[in-house]
């Protein structure tokens with residue numbers, strides 16, 4: 007972490023906790039948020055509980071993200087949800103281009119860029135996700151792949167946007183990039199941001215099997231500004247431990 011950027015710990019609930027359990031988790035996290043005043047906390051529940059979670063965390067420092075949206079404001083698009091609808095539900099953030107969207111739902115660099123543009127136009131702060139597959143890493147293409155993914159949307163970003171580096175092979179597998187591996191990719195992303203005048207302000211999160219016991223080492227990297235957490239964000243105790251690790255690093259400066 008770097009002292010000019012406030013750490014951001016985001017929880018991507020994926021397709022879990024879509025009912026009462028989600029509201030209960032949001033409620034439990036309000037207590038955590040009070041313990042971590044120097045950390046921004048964002049949670050991304052499923053669509054079905056966005057409004058209820060937004061209501062639940064009102065008055066706390068926790069912000070609500072959606073996991074996806076359709077990049078049209080309204081229309082005959084059965085089953086889809088627009089950015090203005092997310093705003094109406096209490097969201098201020100949205101994940102864009104998560105690898106599971108790229109892998110299972112046909113998202114491409116072009117559709118990720120389009121969603122980034124529409125999210126910003128609607129007043130949502132995007133967390134745009136990038137990351138290489140295992141095959142790409144093993145063939146030495148990591149930096150080239152991530153640079154290509156970032157270059158598709160970097161010229162659309164404002165100071166509020168966030169980039170998440172999530173190596174696909176580290177998601178849900180228990181394998182994490184080591185701090186040096188993460189920092190190398192974050193530095194490459196930072197260099198692209200610097201060329202756009204966004205290097206100092208834009209937060210770059212690491213995601214992929216972040217847990218309470220590896221968070222501090224990853225967050226200690228100068229270009230890692232926070233974490234995008236999947237599995238460990240589904241319990242207040244484990245997500246809270248990661249947020250507290252970030253708070254601990256800020257306090258020890």
Ligand code: 13P
Nearest residue numbers: 018177178214215236237
């Ligand atoms: P895990 O933390 O479960 O590996 O998931 C990471 C992720 O995909 C967050 O968006």
